Amino acid sequence: MKIATWNINGIKARLDTSQAWLREAHPDIVCLQEIKSIDEGFPREIFEELGYNVETHGQKGFNGVAILSKIPFDDVVRCLPGDDNDEQSRYMEARFSTSFGSLTVACLYLPNGNPISTEKFSYKLAWMDRLETHLIELLKEEAPLVVAGDFNVIPEPEDCNRPEAWVEDALFQPQSRERYRRLLNMGFTDAIRTGHVGNDVYTFWDYQAGAWPKNNGIRIDHMLLSPQATDLLMHSGIDRETRGWEKPSDHVPVWTELLTSQKN
DNA sequence: ATGCCTTGTCGCACAAGA
Numbered sequence: 001m002k003i004a005t006w007n008i009n010g011i012k013a014r015l016d017t018s019q020a021w022l023r024e025a026h027p028d029i030v031c032l033q034e035i036k037s038i039d040e041g042f043p044r045e046i047f048e049e050l051g052y053n054v055e056t057h058g059q060k061g062f063n064g065v066a067i068l069s070k071i072p073f074d075d076v077v078r079c080l081p082g083d084d085n086d087e088q089s090r091y092m093e094a095r096f097s098t099s100f101g102s103l104t105v106a107c108l109y110l111p112n113g114n115p116i117s118t119e120k121f122s123y124k125l126a127w128m129d130r131l132e133t134h135l136i137e138l139l140k141e142e143a144p145l146v147v148a149g150d151f152n153v154i155p156e157p158e159d160c161n162r163p164e165a166w167v168e169d170a171l172f173q174p175q176s177r178e179r180y181r182r183l184l185n186m187g188f189t190d191a192i193r194t195g196h197v198g199n200d201v202y203t204f205w206d207y208q209a210g211a212w213p214k215n216n217g218i219r220i221d222h223m224l225l226s227p228q229a230t231d232l233l234m235h236s237g238i239d240r241e242t243r244g245w246e247k248p249s250d251h252v253p254v255w256t257e258l259l260t261s262q263k264n
Numbered sequence: 265a266t267g268c269c270t271t272g273t274c275g276c277a278c279a280a281g282a
Contacts, residue, residue, distance in 0.1 A: 009271070010270080013270080013271060037272095
C-alpha cells in the first residue's frame with residue numbers, strides 16, 4: 001500500500017499537475033496540504049474519476065488539508081485537540097480497514113512560524129505541543145499509524161543546502177527541531193531518512209532566486225511511522241522530478257510503501 | 265536584502281508563504 005503526502009500550494013492552480021502525478025504514481029492514500037479552498041470549492045469530481053474517495057477540511061484562502069483514498073474511509077476527524085479557539089484548518093485524521101488491520105493516517109500542515117519574534121512562532125510551538133500530546137494518545141493503540149504532512153521543520157543541518165541561511169528562521173529554530181526530535185524519541189520512524197542518507201534529500205525548493213536550478217532545497221515534508229507501521233515499511237521516496245514540471249508546487253510528493261498481505 | 269516567485273482575494277495591490 002502506497003501512502004503519499006504533498007503540499008500542493010493551491011488545489012485550483014494544481015489541477016493538471018496533481019492529476020498527472022496521480023496517474024503516474026498511483027498512490028492508494030494521499031494527504032494534501034495547502035488546498036487553499038473551502039470544502040464546497042474543492043474539485044472532488046476530478047479525483048473521484050481517478051478512483052479516489054475524497055475528504056476535505058478546507059478554509060477560505062489559506063491552509064486547508066484533504067485526504068484522497070482508494071480505500072473507503074471508516075472514520076474522519078477534522079481537528080487537532082487542545083485548543084477550541086484554533087480556527088486554522090491544518091489537521092485531519094482518517095481510519096481505514098486494511099489487510100493488516102486498522103490503519104490510522106494523520107494529515108497535517110504545521111504552522112510556518114515566521115517571523116520568530118511574533119505570536120506566529122509561539123503558535124507554531126504550541127501547535128507542536130498539542131500534536132505531541134495527541135500522538136501520545138494515538139501511540140497507545142499500538143497499531144499502524146502514519147503521520148504525514150508539511151511539518152515546516154528542518155530536522156538537521158543536513159536537511160538543507162545552506163544551514164547558515166536558516167539560523168534565524170522558524171523552520172530551523174532549536175525549539176522547533178527539539179519538538180520534532182521528541183516525536184522521533186517517542187518511537188516514530190522518519191520514513192524518508194530510513195532509506196535516504198546524505199545532504200541532497202529535499203522536499204521543497206522556493207519559487208524565488210532560482211532555488212530549484214541551484215538545488216537550494218530543504219527537507220520539511222515528513223512521514224512518521226508508528227512502530228507497528230515501521231514493521232510494514234518496504235520503501236519510501238521523494239518524487240522530486242515534479243518540481244521541474246509545468247506549474248509545479250514548491251513542494252514535491254513524499255511517499256512510503258507498506259507491506260500488505262498477498263490476498264489483497 | 266523588508267527584494268527576488270506564486271497563490272488567492274468581492275484584484276485594479278496586498279498578504280502569506282518558507
